[in-house]
Amino acid sequence: MHTGSCLCGKVRYEYRGEIDEVSMCHCTQCQKAQGSAFAAVAPIRSADFRITQGADYLKEYRATPNKARVFCAECGSPLFSARDDLPEAKRLRLGTLDSAISPSKRYHAWVSSKAAWFDLTDEHPKFEEFAR
Numbered sequence: 001m002h003t004g005s006c007l008c009g010k011v012r013y014e015y016r017g018e019i020d021e022v023s024m025c026h027c028t029q030c031q032k033a034q035g036s037a038f039a040a041v042a043p044i045r046s047a048d049f050r051i052t053q054g055a056d057y058l059k060e061y062r063a064t065p066n067k068a069r070v071f072c073a074e075c076g077s078p079l080f081s082a083r084d085d086l087p088e089a090k091r092l093r094l095g096t097l098d099s100a101i102s103p104s105k106r107y108h109a110w111v112s113s114k115a116a117w118f119d120l121t122d123e124h125p126k127f128e129e130f131a132r
């Protein structure tokens with residue numbers, strides 16, 4: 001089982017599933033939302049994900065109408081995103097994990113809008129827009 005939390009620690013979650021895939025998303029929305037070059041996210045099953053503490057602190061923002069970006073209202077940590085048309089899945093922000101993972105699959109998405117100051121020098125697959 002995996003556990004995670006936001007920066008201030010008010011929100012905590014657990015995930016009873018494997019995390020085997022990491023998408024590093026370089027789209028401009030993720031750059032803004034993370035305040036960084038990219039977002040590192042993993043697809044997870046909603047049924048196996050549970051907020052164990054601080055659900056009252058969760059706030060969501062919709063940069064696109066059908067997708068909620070959920071974050072801690074106290075410290076601003078982005079926790080996950082969820083699409084209205086895909087309730088069985090979420091995309092977890094991996095920087096909030098407190099447990100270790102060793103994913104077999106890693107790739108870069110939306111490389112077409114990558115930050116000019118960030119060099120992609122690893123061997124992972126790179127997709128111009130959406131992955132696959």
Ligand SMILES: [Zn+2]
Pocket residue numbers: 006007008009010011072073074075076077
């Ligand atoms: Zn917080």
Ligand SMILES: [Zn+2]
Pocket residue numbers: 025026027028029030031039110
């Ligand atoms: Zn993105």
